[in-house]
Amino acid sequence: MLSASQLADRLAKNVEAVCRHYLSAGRRLGNYWLVGDVANNSGRSLYVHLAGPRAGHWTDCATGQHGDLLDLVRETCDLASFRDVADEARRFLSLPHPPLVDADRLPSRGSNVNDHVSAAASAVDRARRLFRMTQPLAGTVADAYLRGRAIRHGALHPALRFHPCCYYRDLATGVTSSYPAVIAAVTDEVGAITGVHRTYLDSAARKPRSIGKARVDTPRRALGRLLGNAVRFHFPQHGSVPVMVAGEGIESILSLSEVMPAMPMVAALSANHLAAFRLPTGCIRLYIATDADAAGRHGVEGLSRRAQALRIVPLVLNPELGDFNEDLRRLGPERLTASLRSQLAPDDARAFLR
Incomplete structure (x- = not known):
């Protein structure tokens, strides 16, 4: 019987086929498969590495989730036990099913669960640090952008702030840059910040009312625990x-x-x-x-x-x-x-x- 890591490796060797099957709403862009989320919605928040040493590894920029292709199978098929995940992976790979054994002796994916928890906590920390680095919205490029959208009172909302030089990484090329951005705080029921939403803006606009979104593939991005x-x-x-x-x-x-x-x-x-x-x-x-x-x-x-x-x-x-x-x-x-x-x-x- 193949181990969890061996199954993940087999899937990684067929990573684009896996993506086309389980994430059919996405598309290839360079060495990445881009899709909205593990529910197979359209968008670009989730990316899967298609080549190189990280082939088969994926990250959802909106939620902080990440993992290998076994984790992706589990999430997309909404499976609870490793046995079900392994069976689904074998079905996809056309491998024979192993004889039934005691479920308590099955390989555990607990380390990846811990990785998800750690990644989510890290994403929340990064979101909070980013929000602390912002400044009030009034009188900024972000305020002008919202006014150009007929939103005249955006600066009155504490949830909205401005970052003059917010980091941006192109998921397809890996090229990094920075743009001014509207930063919105995502909060839970008690008001604690759990994430941020960034709207990257065009820094080259000459007139305040002509300010639009940055000319990048994904001018809107979220970070942290959003669900x-x-x-x-x-x-x-x-x-x-x-x-x-x-x-x-x-x-x-x-x-x-x-x-x-x-x-x-x-x-x-x-x-x-x-x-x-x-x-x-x-x-x-x-x-x-x-x-x-x-x-x-x-x-x-x-x-x-x-x-x-x-x-x-x-x-x-x-x-x-x-x-x-x-x-x-x-x-x-x-x-x-x-x-x-x-x-x-x-x-x-x-x-x-x-």
């Missing part, structure tokens, strides 16, 4: 949150905040993380801000089911265009306010809309 947590706006330090809004993107949620400045809101950063967001104590009514795409619907449906299980009423807020920032920029705050008024409960419309 269940979010970027929070208008959240009270203590006490319950009876009514709130949850959505994916920071700019979409900030756009809603422009016309509902007192409503507690969170940006979960992706559809998967939206579905997994931990709802606060005392929540009675949850508005879920959706985007007009399939991934957005997945996040809305997942969070709606969890809210209903907790006896929280989920209500969906729909933009008229692609997302709420597009509504704010192209239709204006008055039209956005009118659209929301027809979707909010009457008491909430009176309490929170400008």
Whole structure:
């Protein structure tokens, strides 16, 4: 019977085939396979080495997860025991199955579990250090960028900061550089920072209103422990949150905040993380801000089911265009306010809309 390391080595020799099978939503870029996450969503947060001494090793920049291809099989197939992981790997490699043995004597993957815990803790520490290195948003390139997106009050949110020279590494080439960036703090239910989200900006823009995202493959990146947590706006330090809004993107949620400045809101950063967001104590009514795409619907449906299980009423807020920032920029705050008024409960419309 092959050991765990031997199975991992066999998989590594067929690493691109493994990626094409288990991470079919991704694509090859240079010596890396890029995909959104272990759930096989589109994106570029997770990369797998396809060549060299680290072939078969992977890292998810958004969550801090990493490991070899056995770990990838376990995560993508949602398998709990090493026996199931090994069986799946053998099936893929067309190897014979070994005779059944006592499960207690199977090889343990505990060292890799410890590695994941250590990596997650390290990512949280790096995220906190990065946030400590930031400065207030007001009057910076980041403030100008948000104002160019019709978000005039971004500097009022403590969760948003500015870094003038934030490190960036191209995942395909390994080339490093730095750009100014909007830094958003990801926090847990007690307000502790568990991660950060970075929006890299174009440092060559000549006019403040023309500032856009940096011209790189992934101008948005997250770091730290994100699952269940979010970027929070208008959240009270203590006490319950009876009514709130949850959505994916920071700019979409900030756009809603422009016309509902007192409503507690969170940006979960992706559809998967939206579905997994931990709802606060005392929540009675949850508005879920959706985007007009399939991934957005997945996040809305997942969070709606969890809210209903907790006896929280989920209500969906729909933009008229692609997302709420597009509504704010192209239709204006008055039209956005009118659209929301027809979707909010009457008491909430009176309490929170400008």
